[in-house]
């Protein structure tokens with residue numbers, strides 16, 4: 001019994017003294033990683049749990065065609081004021097299920113939601129893109145990646161890459177709650193040379209779109225630091241450029257800071273072995289720091305391996321204040337202001 005409980009969500013954190021934003025989360029994916037017996041919370045339950053933990057804003061990232069459409073539906077629900085997750089978005093998320101979030105059910109561990117006032121939820125803005133690993137599938141690249149895996153196309157990949165990016169552009173133009181293009185970039189962990197060329201083209205198209213629409217850019221960079229930076233410098237980075245789940249070292253962080261690019265830190269900054277991330281965090285101007293979950297993965301220490309959710313950003317930001325040896329409220333205030341600067345009013 002005790003072991004099974006370990007597999008559920010992290011413990012509820014002590015609420016943050018000043019509310020922050022989760023810079024990057026995939027609400028629609030959390031249901032896919034839950035162990036047997038944990039009921040998938042609705043988006044509404046995740047947003048209530050986030051708010052209760054002092055995470056009052058969330059950037060929902062839809063980075064394939066299906067999740068971008070899902071994100072658009074979620075934003076429309078929020079705009080309509082009918083409570084997110086009440087209809088279209090929820091049915092996509094949990095296959096039409098109507099599980100009540102917030103109640104530990106079965107053998108697993110659900111969300112410990114403590115909602116101050118009924119219906120109070122974190123606010124959501126969206127980011128949409130075709131992820132680099134999606135771009136290769138839309139382009140029909142079927143090479144074996146360095147990780148030894150071949151990715152099989154799904155139904156949505158029958159759409160050409162150009163058409164897929166065109167749909168992303170339409171979604172971005174269709175809602176003023178879409179505030180970023182992302183995650184886009186390059187992922188050489190999973191891609192060979194043909195895929196790399198496709199990813200570069202796709203990244204460039206996304207950069208152009210962010211600039212055209214004056215939106216922030218959220219970058220996915222996995223084993224591709226040099227390539228991503230080269231493209232940004234060649235094409236000119238958008239005004240507000242954010243490295244989501246920053247994975248570089250001190251030297252790269254310095255370069256990013258020189259260009260005014262934002263670095264968003266996820267759970268890995270808390271993992272004992274990742275001294276390079278804490279070093280990077282320590283040397284950049286505090287005004288360029290963001291924090292995120294990248295839920296459902298990358299859950300902060302000591303909950304690594306459990307499903308992640310936006311409320312858990314409170315664990316990460318608390319650990320970051322500890323490494324920086326600064327007051328938690330002060331760090332939260334700075335991150336909060338930066339989130340507003342990057343994404344606009346929520």
Ligand SMILES: [Zn+2]
Pocket residue numbers: 024026061183294
């Ligand atoms: Zn992500």
